[in-house]
Every structure is written in structure tokens, then in C-alpha cells.
Amino acid sequence: MSDWLETSRKVWNYALDERKDWYKSRSCRIDACSIRSEYVIPADTQRPSYVNQAKALTETKKANPDFKAVQSAVLQQVLKRLEHAFTSMWERGFGFPRFKKAGQFRSLTFPQLADNPVQGNRIKIPKIGLVKVRWSRPIPDGFVVKQAQMVRKASGWYVMLTLQCDVDVPSPTAKGNPMGLDVGLQSLVATSDKELIPAPKFFLSLPRKLRLLQKRASRKQRGSSNWKKAQHRVAKLHEHIANCRQDFFYKLAHQLCNRAGMIFVEDLNFLAWAKGLFSKHMLDASFGEFFRILEWICWKRDVLFLKVDASHTSQICPECGTHTGKKELSQRVHKCHECGHEGDRDVAASQIVAQRGLAAVGHTVKMLDKGLSVSSPTTQEFHAL
Numbered sequence: 001m002s003d004w005l006e007t008s009r010k011v012w013n014y015a016l017d018e019r020k021d022w023y024k025s026r027s028c029r030i031d032a033c034s035i036r037s038e039y040v041i042p043a044d045t046q047r048p049s050y051v052n053q054a055k056a057l058t059e060t061k062k063a064n065p066d067f068k069a070v071q072s073a074v075l076q077q078v079l080k081r082l083e084h085a086f087t088s089m090w091e092r093g094f095g096f097p098r099f100k101k102a103g104q105f106r107s108l109t110f111p112q113l114a115d116n117p118v119q120g121n122r123i124k125i126p127k128i129g130l131v132k133v134r135w136s137r138p139i140p141d142g143f144v145v146k147q148a149q150m151v152r153k154a155s156g157w158y159v160m161l162t163l164q165c166d167v168d169v170p171s172p173t174a175k176g177n178p179m180g181l182d183v184g185l186q187s188l189v190a191t192s193d194k195e196l197i198p199a200p201k202f203f204l205s206l207p208r209k210l211r212l213l214q215k216r217a218s219r220k221q222r223g224s225s226n227w228k229k230a231q232h233r234v235a236k237l238h239e240h241i242a243n244c245r246q247d248f249f250y251k252l253a254h255q256l257c258n259r260a261g262m263i264f265v266e267d268l269n270f271l272a273w274a275k276g277l278f279s280k281h282m283l284d285a286s287f288g289e290f291f292r293i294l295e296w297i298c299w300k301r302d303v304l305f306l307k308v309d310a311s312h313t314s315q316i317c318p319e320c321g322t323h324t325g326k327k328e329l330s331q332r333v334h335k336c337h338e339c340g341h342e343g344d345r346d347v348a349a350s351q352i353v354a355q356r357g358l359a360a361v362g363h364t365v366k367m368l369d370k371g372l373s374v375s376s377p378t379t380q381e382f383h384a385l
């Protein structure tokens with residue numbers, strides 16, 4: 001399986017190189033090229049795409065025994081992934097796809113499996129054969145295993161299965177207790193029910209441990225066996241941190257779903273955020289992950305999940321709607337000069353999020369002393385919206 005990863009990596013790098021060369025050859029004006037050197041690729045050469053790269057791959061496979069050992073579909077998935085990386089760059093502003101160093105290619109996707117690939121505690125992988133697996137949970141009745149993805153992590157190999165079942169799952173509708181969330185660094189999550197959920201201790205303690213291990217690893221001689229050991233320790237801790245974080249997010253998402261029928265969050269641009277002010281903090285990239293998990297759990301638990309406009313949520317009074325001006329990060333309390341309302345700033349922001357969310361799903365919101373009061377529209381009204 002490691003060999004397969006290595007072959008996949010070669011395919012990725014080769015295909016990326018081909019694409020890069022093509023762009024370089026097209027980036028200069030024909031009457032203003034460099035004196036020294038210029039990439040020249042014939043004008044009638046097509047832009048490398050999934051289709052023609054996959055075709056070229058079939059040709060390469062004939063000559064190269066390394067490539068022959070790997071299932072074609074797996075290598076085609078590598079090219080598909082590259083294509084996806086390019087479209088993400090064009091359409092969603094992601095970075096330019098990068099070359100992968102040894103060991104950086106970590107997963108194999110098997111888009112086609114044999115019928116009934118799962119046999120007891122083994123799974124049948126094309127060309128590799130039966131592989132022993134320790135299942136984390138049984139495969140539910142009525143589901144068919146369609147795809148598998150194998151991932152190499154520091155602690156070992158993992159397999160992820162894609163299951164298919166022919167059922168109709170209704171999307172959650174607007175009902176029940178509305179809850180707005182505000183994420184931040186002081187308290188991880190603030191809810192419009194005036195709850196503050198702090199970040200668990202490991203959010204601070206584990207990165208500290210990681211820095212220590214990284215420092216130790218950097219003192220080892222590159223390539224030596226001690227260096228390899230130290231690198232492995234760092235990789236394992238990285239994995240542990242990711243596992244802890246994910247576990248916590250899943251539990252938190254379930255807890256929130258216990259108390260809410262609708263959950264609203266701010267539609268934040270985490271990419272821009274991570275580059276800016278909070279870039280040093282371990283939490284920066286995590287909020288995006290949390291929202292992804294929350295959205296998924298909400299769908300599973302039949303809770304409506306909605307992202308709302310995030311502008312100025314911390315500057316508006318949830319009681320009277322007045323703009324109270326920008327707050328410094330250190331200013332933890334929201335105090336309204338119009339109506340005298342006082343409360344935690346994150347809670348105030350989450351209440352604004354809840355109000356915007358409710359407005360978006362078509363509930364009429366009345367502001368009362370006790371907080372939000374909601375009158376639900378009838379189903380017909382909701383569909384009309």
C-alpha cells in the first residue's frame with residue numbers, strides 16, 4: 001500500500017508539472033518574451049485536463065511496471081483530485097496546488113470495489129486482496145459499500161467506506177428552539193441562551209507539548225534514525241490533537257442539538273481569518289471544522305442549520321437594535337447607551353445571529369425583556385418564503 005502511495009505521488013507530481021509547464025508557456029506575450037529562456041509548447045497543444053492526462057496515463061502504464069501494479073482507477077482518482085485542486089483555486093480562491101514530497105501523499109481512493117467487499121473482519125481491495133480490518137462500528141443493514149478510501153496516518157492505516165442506501169431523508173425544517181452561536185477565542189462558543197462554552201484545556205496544553213517535541217526533533221541530525229523517531233513522535237501528537245479536537249466538536253455539536261431546533265452561525269471567511277489577526281492561535285483553523293461537523297450533526301439530528309450574514313454582529317445591541325460602535329477585543333461586556341442593556345459581548349453577538357437567522361427563515365421576532373419570543377409561521381407561509 002505504501003508503494004501505491006508512492007506511485008500515486010509520482011503521478012500527482014508529474015501531472016502537476018505538466019500543467020505548470022503549460023501555464024508557463026502561455027504566460028508570456030509572443031512579442032515580449034525573455035531573452036534568456038522561455039517555455040515553448042506548441043500552440044496546438046491542448047491545456048492539460050483530467051481527460052487527456054488520464055489518456056496519457058494509460059499509455060505510461062503500458063511501459064512502466066511500477067504503474068502496472070496499481071489499479072488504474074486509483075491513479076485516475078489522483079488526476080481527478082488534481083483537477084479538483086485546480087478548480088478550487090479558480091473558483092474558490094484556494095492556493096496553487098503543490099508538489100508533494102516523499103510521504104506527503106497519504107490516501108488512496110478506490111472508486112470501484114468488488115461486490116460484497118466486506119467479509120467478516122476483512123475487506124477485499126482490488127489487486128491487493130483481503131486486508132484485515134478492525135471495524136469501529138458495524139455496517140448498518142440495507143447499506144451497500146460503494147467506495148473505500150485508505151489513509152495512512154502516524155498511528156497506522158485507516159479505511160473509510162462510502163455506503164449507499166436508497167432512502168429519502170427530509171431536510172430539517174424551521175421549528176423548535178432557535179439558537180444563535182458566536183465563536184471566538186475567549187469562550188469557544190457563546191449561545192443566544194446566555195451560555196458560554198470555554199475551550200477545553202487541551203486546546204492550550206497540547207500545542208505546548210507539540211512545540212516541545214518539534215524543538216527536540218529539530219535538534220536531531222536530519223535523516224538519522226533518531227530524527228525519524230522524533231518526526232514520528234511529532235506526527236503522532238499532531239494526529240492525537242486532531243482526534244481530541246474532532247471528538248470534542250462532535251460531542252459539543254450533539255449537546256447543542258439537544259437544546260435547539262434551529263442553529264444559526266455566522267457565515268465567516270475562515271481562510272481570510274486564519275491569515276490575519278488570529279493566525280498564531282491553534283483555534284484559527286478549527287472553527288471551519290467545527291461548523292462542518294455541526295452542519296452534518298444538525299442534519300442527522302433534524303435540526304435546521306443556517307449561516308447568516310456576519311457583519312457587525314458584535315456592534316449591535318440585541319435588545320434595541322442600536323449600533324453601539326466597535327468593541328476592542330479586551331472589552332468583554334456589551335453595554336448599550338440607548339436602552340442600558342448589559343451582558344456578555346459574545347452572548348450579545350450570538351443573540352444578533354439568532355435574530356438574523358430567524359428573520360431569514362421567516363419567523364417574526366419580537367424583542368421582549370426576557371429575550372426572544374417567536375411566533376412560527378404556518379407551513380404554507382414558510383414554503384411561500
Ligand SMILES: [Zn+2]
Pocket residue numbers: 317318319320321322336337338339340341
Ligand atoms: Zn440597546
